[in-house]
Amino acid sequence: MSDNLYVILNKAYVYIISEDSYTFTLLENELGEYFTVTRDAGLLASDCICIGSVEFYSSEGLYESTLAEYANCSYTEFYMHKPKNTKNEDRIGRISKEDGLTIVDSVTKKSVIVCDYDKKVIKLYNSDLDRGSKEVRRIVRDQLLVPYYESRGAIVMHSSAFCRSESGTLVVGSSGSGKTTVYMEALNRADSYRFLTCERTLIIPEESKLLMKGIPEQINFFPGSFDMYEETRSLTKGISQSDFWKRSYKIKTKWRKVLQCFGAEVASGPVALKKICLPKYMTSDLQAQEFIKASYRELVDSEVLTFNDTIRPNWLAWYVRDDTRCKRTIDMLLEMDCEKLLWNKREDIAKFLDKAA
Structure with a gap:
C-alpha cells in the first residue's frame, strides 16, 4: 500500500x-x-x-x-x-x-x-x-x-539566522568570520530566541518586505565552536584541541541535535528580516581596517549562493532563477539595517546581542 x-x-x-x-x-x-x-x-x-x-x-x-x-x-x-x-x-x-x-x-x-x-x-x-x-x-x-x-526572485544566503518575536536577524559571513559563533551565542540564550538555520537561509521577497526561511540540512561545525559551550562540549570527544579550528576536523551534525542541546525552538513560519549582522573575527589591525573599508554590498554579494552554488547544482532545471528579480531582492536586502561586528572574544558577540535586543 x-x-x-x-x-x-x-x-x-x-x-x-x-x-x-x-x-x-x-x-x-x-x-x-x-x-x-x-x-x-x-x-x-x-x-x-x-x-x-x-x-x-x-x-x-x-x-x-x-x-x-x-x-x-x-x-x-x-x-x-x-x-x-x-x-x-x-x-x-x-x-x-x-x-x-x-x-x-x-x-x-x-x-x-x-x-x-x-x-x-x-x-x-x-x-x-x-x-x-x-x-x-x-x-x-x-x-x-x-x-x-x-525562479520567483528569492535568494539563498550562506548565513545563519534567528529571531526574537517576529524580528529576524540574518548573520552573513564566510567560513571563519564568526557566523556560527554568533548563532551559538544566540543558542546560549535559547529562552530569548527562535532559530532558522546555521548554513543556508532562503530570502523570499513579498511585496515591500523580505521573509526568511531556514533550509534544513546537516550542518558542519568547527569543534572549537562546540567546545565554547558546556551544552555541546561532549560532541568534541576524541578531537585534540590543536585540531579544533582545522576545516578537515569539522563535525557534521544534525540540526535537531544542536538545538536539543540548548533546549532551543525552531522558527517554523516565515520570519520578517529586520537586521543583518556581518561578523569578522579579528586577527590583526590591518585585517580589521580592510573589513571596515569593505562595502556592505561587497560583503553580502560574496555570500549569495543563488548565483554560485557549486555544491548543489540545479541539474533538474525545471525552475531556473530569475536574475533580474534576484538582484532586486539583493538590493532590498541592502536597504535593511546592516551592522559590521568586529570580535575576538565571546563577550563582543554578547554585547551585540544585548544591544540588538
Missing part, C-alpha cells in the same frame, strides 16, 4: 508517493518544522500550488532493472553534489535527455531518476529504502522547492 504525503514550503508544495512509510518518517525528521511534512491534504492552503510530484519505488533489484531499460541512452557524467569538506562524499551522476525525459543515473547512490517535465513527475528507483528516501529529500529540497522560489 502506497504512502501519500506532501512537503510544503510557504505557498508551494511537492506531492510524494512512496511504497513505504519510512520515507515520511525520514522527511518529517530531517525537513519537518522548517518545511511542513504531512499526509493531510487539508493543510494545503487554497493558494498553495503543486510544483511537482515524486514517486519512489524501492523493490529489490529495481536500480539494475531500470538502468537496463535505459541502457541505450547517451549519458554525460556530472557532479550531483560536490561538498567543500573533503571528508564528505562527492556524488557522481550520469544524465541523458531522451524523448522529452531527463534520465539520471545517480551512480554513487545507485538511483535511477526519470523526470517528465511536461507532466511534472519524477520517478525514483532505488532498491535501498534509506538511501532512496534521502534521494527524495534532496530532490524535494534542492531541485524543486528552493529553485522554484529562486
